[in-house]
Amino acid sequence: xxxTLLVPTDFSVTSLNALRLALxxxxxxxxxxxxxxxxxxxxxxxxxxxxxxxKKRIESLKSAVYEEALMILQNRFENRIASIRIELxxxxxxxxxxNFAEANQIDQVFIxxxxxFKPAKRGFDPIPLIKKSNLPIQYLIWKDYGxxxxxNQLQLLFTHI
Numbered sequence: 001x002x003x004t005l006l007v008p009t010d011f012s013v014t015s016l017n018a019l020r021l022a023l024x025x026x027x028x029x030x031x032x033x034x035x036x037x038x039x040x041x042x043x044x045x046x047x048x049x050x051x052x053x054x055k056k057r058i059e060s061l062k063s064a065v066y067e068e069a070l071m072i073l074q075n076r077f078e079n080r081i082a083s084i085r086i087e088l089x090x091x092x093x094x095x096x097x098x099n100f101a102e103a104n105q106i107d108q109v110f111i112x113x114x115x116x117f118k119p120a121k122r123g124f125d126p127i128p129l130i131k132k133s134n135l136p137i138q139y140l141i142w143k144d145y146g147x148x149x150x151x152n153q154l155q156l157l158f159t160h161i
Contacts, residue, residue, distance in 0.1 A: 002082055003107040004033040006135070008126050009086070010117045011038060011061045013069045021140040022110040023077040034084040035104050039126035040119065042090045054088050061120055062086075089126060097129040106135060113139040 005022060009015045019034065026032065038061065043049065074081055089100050100106075109130055117125040130137065 002031060002033060004035060004105050006035050006037055006101065006104070006106045006109045006130075008109075008111065008117070008130065009036045009038055010119045010123065011063065011066050012118060013065055015112070015115065015117070016066070016069050016073060017142050018110050018112045018115070018140055019073060021112075021142065022138070023073070023080050025138075026080050028079065031080055031082040033082050035106065036084065036086045037089050037100075037126065038086065038119070038123065039089045039091075039129075040123040041092075043122065057088060058086050091129070094129055094132045097126070097133055101133060101135055109133075109135050109137045111137060111139055112142045115142060 007019045007022060009018075019036070038058070040057075043052070070084070074084060087100075087104060089097065091097050091100060111127060111130065117123075117127070119125065
């Protein structure tokens, strides 16, 4: 049975280090499904909810550099990635996260140990909810090199490959 890994993201290239480090830990012949999760609050406006599209929201959050980094990771670890998808999480509590994890059949979560999420306007840090869940969490050691432009983050993502 194929495992499904959850990697929280804030759509910065830096947050993809968790995915890279997780894939590096896998055995050569092990293939997994990857769910990149972005957590955000839903808007309360009825008009906004009527015209809400998760696909359009994801596209609006992704930058060209983020997409390029994701494509490079997919090519670099093509034998270890069976599928990769980005999902939005809109929950408010641990139960909502449990339902999200169950619906996506999550087996394990990979989190950068000392990374601080920098989500967009309505986004939030999902780590407290993830920690309260009963999912196995793998903390990945990663060193933050400070503030960089997105283009420099792409280079830093691959400094250890």
